[in-house]
Amino acid sequence: TQSGWCMVDTGYPSDYPAFRAGLEEKGIQIQGIKWLFITHAHDEHAGFAAALKRDSGCRLILTRPSIVALASGTFVWKGVTVNPLIDLLGKLYNIVKRRDFRFEPVFPAADDIILDGAKTLDASFTGLSGRFIPSPGHSADSWSLVLSDGRAFVGDAAMNMLNAFGAGYRPIFMEDREAVYQSIAAIRESGARTIYSGHGPAFDASLLPRSQGSAPSGPGISALAGYALKLLPGLLLIALLIFLTRKAGAQGRVLRLWLYILGFILMRDLMTPAGFWSLGSSPVFWLRFAADPLLLALLALGSLSLSLFIVYAERRQGLRLAWFLGKPLAALGAGLGGALVVASPLLLFSLGIPGSERGGLMAARFWLPVLGIALAGNLLEELLFRGLALSWFSDLGLGRRAAGIASGILFALCHVFLASTVTNVGLPLLLFAAWEGIICGLLASRFGLVSAVLTHGLAIFMIAMF
Secondary structure, eight states, rough: OOOOOEEOOOOOEEEEGHHHHHHHHTTOOOOGGGEEEOOOSSHHTTTTHHHHHHHHHOOOEEEEEGHHHHTTOOOOOOOOEEHHHHHHHHHHHHHHHHOOOOOOOOOOOOOOOOEEESSEGGGGGTTTTTEEOOOOSSSSSOOEEEESSSSSEETTOOOOOOOGOOTTSSSSSSHHHHHHEEEHHHHHHTOEEEEEEESSOOGGGSSOOOOOOOOOOOOOHHHHHHHHHHHHHHHHHHHHHHHTTTHHHHHEEEEHHHHHHHHHHHHHHHHHHHHHHEEEEESEEEEEOSHHHHHHHHHHHHHHHHHHHHHHHHHTTOOOOOOOSOOHHHHOOOOOHHHHHHHHHHHTTTTTGGGGGTTTTTOGGGHHHHHHHHHHHHHHHHIIIIIIIIIHHHHHHHOOOHHHHHHHHHHTTTHHHHIIIIIIOOHHHHHHHHHHHHHHHHHHHHEEEEEEHHHHHHEEEEHHHH
């Protein structure tokens, strides 16, 4: 401002010498700092606030709920982490870092500004154009400064760290999960365009997470026409190649396998921009189908019809699929058990994380259409990967179990484009696809294709519903 600098938060107590050296390097006099806004009373935000106030004479802007913690020079953490993986990382960090959360106590003076209540405060008294707004959630005493030009200084109301581990621009520690999303919504609605967090580089406000009460209903069955039109050119080219190579013998069979897989990838990956399903990786990996029974039923019918066509076409070429190996009852039991093995890590990882943070809640009344699309859609996938691909790997000389594992790796490989380009889910999707694919491959190699279909379909059903 024209009168001097307004500083947002400090850093850890040990950061003060480096901070003073940085000021000197930039030619800034410490007395030029006229205001210090403490977003909340944690040691990395108020660490050297007392020293800075003493050396610069700046006035503090602090929140009333933070006064006790600031005066005590520490804080008592209570709350939850954004997900179990980050909880583990936090415990390991605290063992290595041995952080004690202490800082020099801070006492407000008579002329300091105390932010209080739920009302916002015009920031013009600092010479800035903007507003201070309450943003609890990470902590009860958190406030943010949103300037009129769209820059938002939010402390830990949002973070840009550990996103690869599911943080998703959320605060990695939360006293109140629901309040976190209310505060993020308030920051977004205040006109924020660029978020300056206490942790990590600035980021675009469009990346701020949203809480969704229920799973989206999707675009409706009218979107199927547009979906089909976009698919048509690619599918026609695939069909033409299959027709031209119909008499190519064993080599033609391999080409058809790759063409089938290419067509499947085209159909599956187009479902995302069409709005038929959605996937995410924060705070944990999640998957939701559109909450539209008729749309899901038609997609399931299409997948089932295509599966039957491939079975018929390949049977005419002499291929016999191993639907059951051994006793059918054992295959069915293995399929059910395999579904639990595939889905359990994700379901356990999601405990304590509301469905509203994982793509929205899927109402219980949608269980039948979701089960239908999960089983029919994954019948097609298993037919391609654990039926045709596994047989091909066996023909290459791999043992039955090795062929099953190879089919799982191929399955994960065919999710790379979905993970990295169609969506931003990334590594969590690839890891899940590999986990699921290898388990299904091992089951198919031991019990037959039906067990793999049940494992895949029921696992996706559980993940999509819960």
